[in-house]
Amino acid sequence: MTTSAVHPPGERLEPAHPSWPDATGHFGVFGGRFVPEALIAALDELTEAYRAMRVDPAFIEEFAALQRDYTGRPSPITEVPGFAEHAGGARIWLKREDLNHTGSHKINNVLGQALLTRRIGKRRVIAETGAGQHGVATATAAALMGLSCTIYMGEEDTRRQALNVARMRLLGAEVVPVTTGSRTLKDAINEAFRDWVTNVETTNYVFGTVAGPHPFPEMVRDFQRVIGDEARAQVLERVGRLPDAVLACVGGGSNAIGIFTAFVPDDGVRLVGLEAGGDGVGSGRHAATITGGTPGVLHGARSYLLQDENGQTVESHSISAGLDYPGVGPEHSHLHDIGRAEYRPVTDAEAMEAFALLCRTEGIIPAIESAHALAGAITLGKELGPDALLLVNLSGRGDKDVETASRWFGLGDREHVEPGAGMDTDQQPIEGAVTSGDAVAGQDAGESA
Amino acid sequence: MSRLQDTIAGARAEGRSALVAYLPVGYPDVDRSIAAMVAAVEGGADVVEVGVPYSDPGMDGPVIQQAVDPAVRAGVGMRDVLRAVQAVAAAGAVPVVMSYWNPVERYGVDRFAADLAAAGGAGAITPDLIPDEAGPWLAASEAAHLDRVFLVAPSSTDARLAATAAACRGFVYAASTMGVTGTRATVGDAAEKLVARTRAVTDLPVCVGLGVSNGDQAAEVASFADGVIVGSAYVRELLEGRGADGVRRLSEDLAAGVRRPVTVP
Incomplete structure (x- = not known):
């Protein structure tokens, strides 16, 4: 079977439940944006570009083709x-x-965000990773689309997941072990945000999950x-x-x-x-x-x-x-x-x-x-x-x-x-x-x- | 009334900018961090940002992270912060709390405002709270007559500059460079441009932070800003073992700097 027969590509990214998030990214009392003002312009840029992109027939077609021919969707x-x-x-x-x-669902999201990165004209992506799956997926998408890629990973996790560190490096990504705090995913996210606020003019942050400031929870959900x-x-x-x-x-x-x-x-x-x-x-x-x-x-x-x-x-x-x-x-x-x-x-x-x-x-x-x-x-x-x-x-x-x-x-x-x-x-x-x-x-x- | 605005206006009346010192509570321990704040005041700081240690300081560079991390692990909390606020007030400067939002929310926004006012604090600076999300804090600070300082950045649109400044009381914090806290060799012209853009939309004082580490840089910033905010350079004095004496000497250097504003070519 093909899912496109059941869900035409044009409908695929439309929210099933239109009541959340609200226009500023709130899911009931949750969500929103608790970030330094310096990042607001970039988050606004992402939000606007994403909203335009998801109804753009050219994007919908390109995204669907990537999912089919590159990811191997639909998964059985x-x-x-x-x-x-x-x-x-x-x-x-x-x-x-x-x-x-x-090897995981992470590729669904990064292909969407990599296309978005290209659309807003940025040439560098950064990402956090815990187990390494999101890092590998981001490095993969960056290799595919010719983007420079830096992955932040807690030092503790680079040891636990050495295989994925090697995969990311094979794919051409720079892997930065994070030695602050608990040296795990939480600290990798902090470090990625620090990179982003410093290099936001050239860099897009490809966030790996449905957390973080608006629009990430909504955007990642829509891609997943x-x-x-x-x-x-x-x-x-x-x-x-x-x-x-x-x-x-x-x-x-x-x-x-x-x-x-x-x-x-x-x-x-x-x-x-x-x-x-x-x-x-x-x-x-x-x-x-x-x-x-x-x-x-x-x-x-x-x-x-x-x-x-x-x-x-x-x-x-x-x-x-x-x-x-x-x-x-x-x-x-x-x-x-x-x-x-x-x-x-x-x-x-x-x-x-x-x-x-x-x-x-x-x-x-x-x-x-x-x-x-x-x-x-x-x-x-x-x-x-x-x-x-x-x-x-x-x-x-x-x-x-x-x-x-x-x-x-x-x-x-x-x-x-x-x-x-x-x-x-x-x-x-x-x-x-x-x-x-x-x-x-x-x-x-x-x-x- | 606004104690921060009055203090900065007082400095302006003396033909200088105000010196704002940041130090986190709890490094190397609570007592010595408070002694360092008092020393900063003795050396000439007009305002002390009393820093609340936080486990995930996403806007801070390595210097401040290094000092805050042990304070977090030692369990330093809002009670210690309020004690530091009292000590700074007793030393004759204006204390303003600098906190990421979650510790305030966890303590209770209304309770924080009431206790901060009772301790003699002028208000709070909230680096990861934008006015759009600040409803409870706007109300609580209003009720407790506290100043509230939000940040503007070089990337802020004119509309956001205006809205953010309108939500501030005390002063507007101009985060001069795109990046995290830390000392820098040069301050750059982004700060001056940001101050000019901010002045176009508000009558509040505009203070500049991120990157200033010595008297010469302070003098440079003082030529266009109402206040000069210094953080990492103070923290470095403690990290490198020079203690309260080092903090006092740095304050003296910076206090001299804000009194000889230079014209940047």
Whole structure:
């Protein structure tokens, strides 16, 4: 099938729900612009150029061609019955963003922003990256369109994700390890903003998620919503009805917004965001921003964030570098507050069990980020039972995570690895994990916050 | 009434610009940071920007980051900031809080305004809060009779300059260069142009920050601005171990600078 038959290109970027954000980028009480005045002109320029571009037939055609011929869209949906046996027998379909060029959903957004960069006449792009997926995608788009590219990455993350650092450099990007603060994604964003305010005349900031100041949350959502637009049509065509729930992992939240947006008007479809619960929200070592955080201002927008009593951002913890972020996009905060979406924490252990399960039951190695959504599907499938139909966004592939997974499962330091070593094939740990005290404690913490 | 505007006008009446010193609370610790602020006043600062440490200071360069980071880790909070405000007022200068927005919001906007006024603070400078998002602060500062200072930048449109200046009370902060805080070899002509554009839309004093580090640069800026704001150079005195004495000497140099404005060719 081709999605263009269901969603003509001209409609693809139009918001499903026109009531947010408002003209100045507010999603209810969230969003907006909390940035130095020096950046306002650049943000206004981006906003105007983007609004003109998204209704420009030439852009729409070029963007659609890139998505088709370069990214490989539409990405398929895949039913995973072997995996679903462990999820209460619910029917589970995966949206395969892992099959995109560069290996994740991030390419959807950067191609749009790279075209926008060219349109406003700038020749240099900068970006932040955590796991490296957005950095790789940005470096890829820069190589494709002949733009100079600098990627800021926390020094800690450059070590955790050395493979992606090499990929970015192969693609011609300069990778700058960030040594300030916690040396992770949050500090990479600070450093990228500092670069931008200094070089704004020549440089565009290709922001990687649906956070940051207006217009980034709206623009990135619009570039990512192709995920849900396609998946909604695909599920209708293949199954004949809408899913009962749509699940996605949430760090900043771009893949989740990408798959949620088309379903927001479908009142019967539950939208479930899975946050990184780390060692458990009760432990304080997590990245579950909505579950365990409070509203505040970080990186240019009002949203939920992890902060202490002085308003200082608290360092987040997650086995997944891509979810290891103490903030979240303002639209998620809004969807949470109005009750349209629900957000649940998934611990490192639960995510890794789901990771192993998908590998062994379906022959798909997911990104650890996406494994959080898979773990959520196991829990929700059991809650809803065998009649349930779940759609899970498999936002990325796990090649980059092989080393982390090997360490987690103890596979790397053995001469002979037994099949399934470290992965309990009778799935007892998974049964245990989904009813673990961590998850329960996490939800309690969230409700009391 | 506006204490900042009165103070700057007083300096103008003496035929000079005002000297505005920035120092963050909590480096190397709270007591010594307050001693440094007092020393800055003794050396001739008219106004002290009492800096609230913040974990994500996106507008600050490496010098200020280096000082603020340990203060954040030490848990320095608004109570320490208010103590510094009291000390600066007692030393005879006008204290104005400089804070990224989230620490204020977390403390509570109305509570912050009331406590700041009670501590003798003149108001606050908010580098990542634009008037468009400042509704609660506009109301709270109004109710507590506090000054509020927003920033303008070389990239600001004329319309934004006018709207921002209209929302300010006390003075308008002209962020002279596109970039983060830090000392620079030359101040450049962007600052003078920005001050001229700002003066065209407001009668408020215009103070210039970003880049000034010595008396000669202060003199240069004093030739076209009502106040000269110095931050990183003060912080460097502390980072390099010269302590309150170093701060006092720097203030003396800068205070002499703002009293001999030069005409830039």
